[in-house]
Amino acid sequence: DGGGRAVRVALSVAGGGARLRFAPGQWVDLVAPGAPEGSVGGYTIASTPAELARTGTLEVLVRRSAHPMASWINDSMAVGDDVALRVGGAMVLTEAHARKGILAVAGGIGISPIAAMLANAAECATTTAAGGDQALPRAPAPALTLLYSCRRAADFALVDRLENAAEAAEAAGGRLRLVAHVTGDRGGDGGEPSLSxxxxxxxxxxxxxxxxxxxxxxxxxxxxxxxxxxxxGPTTVACGPPAATDAWARALAELRPTPTA
Incomplete structure (x- = not known):
C-alpha cells in the first residue's frame, strides 16, 4: 500500500481477540519470537475495535525502513508466523469528541490512526462498538472531514478503509468528507490518485x-x-511526518469559526 512504501499486515489475534482491548488511535508493539534485543516495532492500529470483534484480526501499516522489525515484516515475515504484541498509546477519541464532529489531517502513513478513528466514528453511528470502555461509543449522524496529504498520487494508503468509512457515515445519515492533497507533480507519477x-x-x-x-x-x-x-468548533486531530504535524497542530490550535455576519 502507499505506492509500495509500506505493507499492510493483518494480525490474527489468539482467541479471536476476546481478551484484547484497544481504542482507535492506539498502537501495538510487535516483536517476533527469537528477535534480537531492540527489534520491537510500534505500529498504529489501522482497523477498529468492531472489526476485531467481527474477524478476530488487527491491521497495521508498516513503512519500509532499516529498523529490524520493519525489515523483518517487509522482507521475511510469512503467513502463519507468530508475533507477540502489546497495546499502548493515549491519542484516542471519546464520545464527546465524536459528537462535536472530527476534522482530521494526515500525511503519508500517518493515516493509520486517523483511518481507525474516522472508521470507528462512522461505524458506531449504526452499530454497537466492541472493545470495552475505551471504544468510541455510538454517535448520531457522524460529521467528519479528512484532509489527506501525500507527495505522489500513488502514495495514498488505506483508501478502501476510508471509502468504506464514508459509506458507513452516509448510511448513518451523516458524511465523511474526503479531501486528497497531492503535493508533488501529478504529471510525473501517473496523474490523479486511484480514488473514487x-x-x-x-x-x-x-x-x-x-x-x-x-x-x-x-x-x-x-x-x-x-x-x-x-x-x-469540531474536534481536530493531526498525524503525519513530524514537521508537517507540528505545523498542522499549530494551525489547528488557532482555528476559530469564521464570522458569518
Missing part, C-alpha cells in the same frame, strides 16, 4: 487556509444538524 468520486482532489500542501475552510464547512454542517452550539 467520493474524493475531492487538490494540488498542493494542506495550508492554514485549507484547514480554515474545512473547519468552517464542518462547523456549519454541525450547526445545521444541531450537533453543536453556535461558536463551537
Amino acid at each position: 468520486r467520493r474524493w475531492e482532489v487538490r494540488s498542493g500542501r494542506v495550508t492554514p487556509q485549507a484547514l480554515q475552510e474545512a473547519f468552517d464547512e464542518l462547523a456549519a454542517r454541525l450547526q445545521r444538524r444541531g450537533n453543536t452550539t453556535e461558536g463551537e
